[in-house]
Amino acid sequence: MRPVRQYRAASIDVLAGWLARHPDEETRWRLIAEFLEEYRHEQPETRLGLLSAEPSSVGDSRWDVFLAALAEHLAAQEGQAGPAWTETRRLRQFWFPFNSPAARVDAFVHAPASFRRRGVFIHPQELEVA
Template sequence: MMLAAPGPTGDNRWDALLAGAVRYRLRLIDRPAPAWTVRDPLPAWWWPGGRGARAVLAMQRTPPELSRLGIWFDARNFTTA
C-alpha cells in the first residue's frame, strides 16, 4: 500500500499531527507507515484541543505515534459517530 505525502498545511504542527495520525491508524490495521510519516518532535508540546481541563486526559489517551512528536491528542478523536 502506498500513501502519497500530502502537501504542507502551512503549519508544522498540523503537518506533524497528520503524519502521526497516519502512522497510528496504519499500526491499528497492521500496515507499514510510509517514510513521509517519520517526523522530528515539535520544539514545544502542543494540545490541538487546547490546554483546558481535558489536557490531562488527552495526555493519558494520546497514541504513542503522536506523543513521540510532542502532540497531545486523545485517540477518541479518531472515532466516528
Template structure:
C-alpha cells in the same frame, strides 16, 4: 447501459436489415441485440461479433482504483482541504477533516486504494497540522498492519499542542487530556485522544 452497436450502425448509415444481412440473422435478432446491449444483458461474444460485422473492434482497459473514484479522501486531498480550512481560520473543520481522512483510509478496500491514499501529500503549511496528519496516518496504518510510508515519520513538535481552535487550556485540562491521549501522538507532542479523531 450502452449503445455501441446502434451507434456504429448509424455511423455507417446501415439499417437493422443491413446489419442482419451481415450477421446472417433476422432483423428481429439485431433489434434484440441492441435492446440487450441497452439493458446491459448482452453477451460479450455477441457484442464483439456485431461490432466486427460493422468493421469495429471492442477494446477494454482497466486502471487502478483510486480513493477519488469512490469520493473518499486520500492523504493528498485531505492535506489540501485541511490547508484550505486553516486559511479560512476554521481549525475545527480542519480537525474534522483529519478524522474524516482516517475514516476514509479505513474504507480503502484494495491495494491500489491503500497505495493511493498513502501517497505523500503536499505540505499543509503548518508544522503542527502536517505532523498531526502524518501521525494519524502512521497510527492507523500501524493499527491495520500496514507499513506507514516514510513521509509520516516527522520530528516531534517543540511544545505540546491540542489540535483544534487555538485557545488557552489550563494545566489541569492538559494533564487530563494527556492521561487519556494516544501514546503515538504524545510522542510527537500532540495531545489528542483516539475518540477525538473518531469521525462523527
C-alpha cells in the same frame, strides 16, 4: 451531460490540501472526520495506499505533524508501519489541539503513541467518527 466520475476516497495528501484551504480549526476537524469516515469504509487492502503519498505542507507545522501522526496511527491499526515520510515530522513544543485543563490531562495520559512521540496530545476519542 457531464461524465460520471468513479468515487475514490481521499488520500492523506488530498486531506492536506483541504486543510491548507480551510485554516479555521472547526472546519479542519470536520474535514479530518470526513477523511476518517471515508478511510474506514475502504477495503483494508486499499487503506494503506491512501496514506502512502507524502502530503504537502498545510502551512502550519502543527498540522503537518498531526498528519504524520495520523498516517502512522492508521497504519498501525492495519498492523503495518507508518509510511516512511512520517519519520521526519516532529514538533519542538507540545501541542494540545483541545486545550482546556481537563482535555490536556486526558490527552497527556491517553494520546496514541504515534501522536505522543511527535508532541501532539490528543485523546483517541477525537479520532473516532460517529
